[in-house]
Amino acid sequence: MSNNKTHKITPPTVADSPMWDRLMGNYNFACLMVSAQLDITGLIEQGYDTCKSLSQKLQLSDKGMRFFLLVLSHLGHICYDNHRLKNTELSQSYLSKDSLYYWGEVLLDPFHIYNVNHLDKKILTSLEREYELECKGRSVTDMWQNNDMDSESAAAFTHLMHSQGFASAVTAVSNGIFAEVQCLMDAGGGSGAIALPFCDSYPKRKAVLFDLTPVCAVASEYVQNFGKKEQVRIVPGDFFTGSWPEGCDGICLSNILHDWRPETCQFLIDKAFAFLPNGGHLFIHDMLLDETRLTPSLFCFHLFMNHGSQLYSTDELNEMLEKAGFEDTQCRRALGYFFVVSARKPQVS
Template identity: 65%
Template sequence: MQIQPPTISDAPLWDRLMGNYTFACLMVAAQLNICGLIEEGCNTSEKLARKLQLSHKGINHYLLILNHLGYISIENNQLKNTKLAKNYLDKTSPYYWGEVLLDPFSIYDINHLDKKILTSLKCEYELECKGRSVTDMWQNDEMDNESAAAFTRLMHSQGFASAVKAASNGTFKSVNTLLDAGAGSGTIALAFCDAYPDRNALLFDLGPVCETAKEYVEKFNKKEQITVVKGDLFSANWPTGFDGICFSNVLHDWQEATCENLLSKAFSLLPKGGHIFIHDMLLDESQLTPSLFSFHLFMNHGSQLFSEQQLVQLLTITGFKNPLCHKALGYFSVVSAQKA
């Protein structure tokens, strides 16, 4: 019997197979500081190869990948950084993604992901730090200073650009004093205070996290506007004196019941007319990246991304009114509501 040709191309399999290299190439760009070297004058493949003492042939292949990914342009053998690279691969940029790309906890190690997927499907979640569950360490306030600092910097790299975009769009215009709850580096507090120099924010998180957050507050010259308050989001008394609360990249780490408790706590503390904000990537099952990120959260914490509809439902259950969705940056949005 004659072998029949396939009824569909195998190109998608090749795309996914070769796609394993794309993030690895960005990680190497951060490790070698490719963007910085181009800005310093190593603007040809020959100069880069000589500076890094690497194979010229190999560098040519590698730069072609960065060109296809949109991080550099190559014209007449001259290399230029694109806006994408200048925003996210330049160490001097406030939106530098190096803390993610250097992957200090091997979260994105391709050699480990298949095993991690299978483990998580058995409901055994394994984002670990020094042999312990990261989720348990956060919830029990047992994260050591070094690990907390690394995680805080990583999350800042992922979240700051969207926070600034949201604040610049006027998302928080109704607020005079904003509580950044579970703040991490204070991406929302920093962005809010930069957009409104006459207003103030409270940055609330665990002690080890706050030590790193203070570095960002000082770096962006916001010490006069931002008060850093140490405390456990789950067990400590929250600070007072605010008319807005924001959970930025917080709820996606927790089960729905825990999120409902946090929103109920926020409702009880807000004054009448106060506003709640949830800054996060929204689940859209028609898009691959949010679906992948939601599965990534499941693998790490047994948690999930929420869709706009799910967040609105949580806000309604906990007493909030007039929900709105504000576009931020890329896949990120801010869902807001009011205590009527």
């Protein structure tokens, strides 16, 4: 203080624990990333179920491993049973390499999307000017929009998006959201995260996986691995400039619109309306913006920093759908923060 006036020092009126929570929160995802790199979940499944056996197997500090495992237990990924480590259901679902819903492609972060190093500078940069996520020195958004994604980058992004979206997609299908559809187009479908569970739930129905050529090469592996070659037709193409494959009475845009600005989203919704037959359905599977909740707000800002885009609220999506001519808009929960907003193209009387 620069003056000589005596000030009475009074205690604060609110605890500083939230400040500590935010500070230490930087370690939460970083610890999960390290857990994936070390495959802690897999090692515990193999029988390395004590701190000592893990540290010896990995040739790491026993004391450090004890503290690290304590963090993983607080995050809900491991627990102790008679002094033996066990993977929780959360860990078995999302950190086990044998799980359909393995998040390893996210946690290993090949594009450094979630790297916390210099994150403050990235935030400031995005507030000063719109930031673009880059891959090999080029804008990822431009690569998608201009149909100019190389095979290696397309494969990495497809695996990444599958890890993030498959669990919610399977849940959405199991909830009967697509029950009225006979042939579903998974537009910009990547791995077929929607098409695969749709065909699994409805063995006599068909799906079309429509995406860029380098993505389709990766998608064919997923379709083969899930045994859906007879039901899923893979069609390469560009949903911005090209024609869409015929014969579908339903279209799903799964984790698509959050990558684009409103005018682009409206363009895609308008195009879907023109393409669908009368009575056909459009489905938007995505996390929705809820300004009262932290994680959707953070993800919305994350999208802005990486693509200049955003999450959309139910009201915003409904407005776009109604502007295109759709009716009977509905919003149904999929999994966690994810929902499916649906609408129907009117029947002609």
